[in-house]
Amino acid sequence: MGVPTSKEELIELFSEVGADSPESWAKSQIEEGIPQFLRFLFLKNAWDSIPLEGDSRWIEHAISHSRKIPLAPYSGLGEILSACREKGVTDNDLTHMARCLQAQMLFTISYLLEGPTSYPNSIENISWGLFETDKDGRPFGKQISGLHESVLELDPTGREMRPLGNP
Numbered sequence: 001m002g003v004p005t006s007k008e009e010l011i012e013l014f015s016e017v018g019a020d021s022p023e024s025w026a027k028s029q030i031e032e033g034i035p036q037f038l039r040f041l042f043l044k045n046a047w048d049s050i051p052l053e054g055d056s057r058w059i060e061h062a063i064s065h066s067r068k069i070p071l072a073p074y075s076g077l078g079e080i081l082s083a084c085r086e087k088g089v090t091d092n093d094l095t096h097m098a099r100c101l102q103a104q105m106l107f108t109i110s111y112l113l114e115g116p117t118s119y120p121n122s123i124e125n126i127s128w129g130l131f132e133t134d135k136d137g138r139p140f141g142k143q144i145s146g147l148h149e150s151v152l153e154l155d156p157t158g159r160e161m162r163p164l165g166n167p
Helices: 007-016 022-032 036-047 058-068 075-086 091-110
Strands: none
Touching: 007 022, 007 036, 022 036, 036 091, 058 075, 058 091, 075 091
């Protein structure tokens, strides 16, 4: 089954995947022709890879991994996290820092999906984008664009990456 084309089915689908204001997302897709469900789904899945606020299990995992395989890619993260803990940095502070850095990277990649921001003057007309593909991997439909515009809106805390306790 592909993405539904009726507003009612889209509302149901947005609700099923946990969208706030599913009616608004569906209305925009139907009335403006923007592939909002695909935008939402991409960003929701990306946010699922960012540690949740208050969840420090990722820290233990990184430290444990770096101790088991000290020369593995990314093992330096575990070493740094261990050193930070030894210096008194709290798991909440480490998690907040990781969330900020990862959300910034998500924004950057989402913006970059619109096309290159710089390239050599000797090269022209370079472009790429994020598209829905058919079963054979061929792109079709409109480009899934403007992802960077919704990155903060989909922060699971609802605070758009603003610190806890700030209005």
